[in-house]
Amino acid sequence: GESVGLHLPTLSVQEGDNSIINCAYSNSASDYFIWYKQESGKGPQFIIDIRSNMDKRQGQRVTVLLNKTVKHLSLQIAATQPGDSAVYFCAENLNSGGYQKVTFGIGTKLQVIP
Amino acid sequence: GAVVSQHPSWVICKSGTSVKIECRSLDFQATTMFWYRQFPKQSLMLMATSNEGSKATYEQGVEKDKFLINHASLTLSTLTVTSAHPEDSSFYICSVGGFGTSGGLETQYFGPGTRLLVL
Numbered sequence: 683g684e685s686v687g688l689h690l691p692t693l694s695v696q697e698g699d700n701s702i703i704n705c706a707y708s709n710s711a712s713d714y715f716i717w718y719k720q721e722s723g724k725g726p727q728f729i730i731d732i733r734s735n736m737d738k739r740q741g742q743r744v745t746v747l748l749n750k751t752v753k754h755l756s757l758q759i760a761a762t763q764p765g766d767s768a769v770y771f772c773a774e775n776l777n778s779g780g781y782q783k784v785t786f787g788i789g790t791k792l793q794v795i796p
Numbered sequence: 797g798a799v800v801s802q803h804p805s806w807v808i809c810k811s812g813t814s815v816k817i818e819c820r821s822l823d824f825q826a827t828t829m830f831w832y833r834q835f836p837k838q839s840l841m842l843m844a845t846s847n848e849g850s851k852a853t854y855e856q857g858v859e860k861d862k863f864l865i866n867h868a869s870l871t872l873s874t875l876t877v878t879s880a881h882p883e884d885s886s887f888y889i890c891s892v893g894g895f896g897t898s899g900g901l902e903t904q905y906f907g908p909g910t911r912l913l914v915l
Binding site: 718723725727728775777782 | 800802830837838840889891902903906907
């Protein structure tokens with residue numbers, strides 16, 4: 683869901699290991715979810731998306747898992763690389779009468795240790 | 797996806813002046829664009845939805861007279877911060893809706909952002 687925080691959660695991962703970034707969303711009616719990567723001083727970059735009728739979707743080195751029962755979304759990054767260091771945001775989309783409402787999570791900072 | 801640009805990328809201004817930020821959709825005709833602001837170490841906060849040819853829709857708590865939005869064409873939306881004050885210093889990001897890999901137009905593609913510093 684939508685949260686404002688002063689301190690981003692941080693995940694430190696050794697280069698080559700797998701990373702798992704978690705997100706709890708707020709609205710059980712949300713029907714579409716997106717993961718974004720934001721590098722310092724840049725705009726968010728689309729990584730992967732998933733619809734609510736799916737529970738898993740894979741991309742290149744990334745997998746998104748959706749658990750609607752507990753309103754939980756996760757992003758798995760395989761063989762994490764230094765270039766993966768960034769802040770990762772999940773976003774939930776609610777389609778309400780043709781109006782799209784997107785809400786961003788608070789973000790998780792991923793630090794890759796060389 | 798959609799390719800989005802913003803100009804300027806950096807702006808420093810004196811308190812009381814107005815600043816205009818441009819958002820361009822370079823490869824997609826966008827009837828709707830979105831404006832966000834982001835404070836350090838915080839998430840994106842939607843300010844307003846910019847609708848081509850009509851008035852913008854502002855989120856609760858966002859002053860429409862202070863943050864003027866104009867969406868005159870399908871490729872350009874502008875955000876003007878009027879009478880800027882130091883508390884308006886932030887990172888302003890626009891986005892356009894586009895097709896994600898799951899189909900549909902719900903995916904938002906973001907510009908590189910504009911950092912505003914008001915002295």
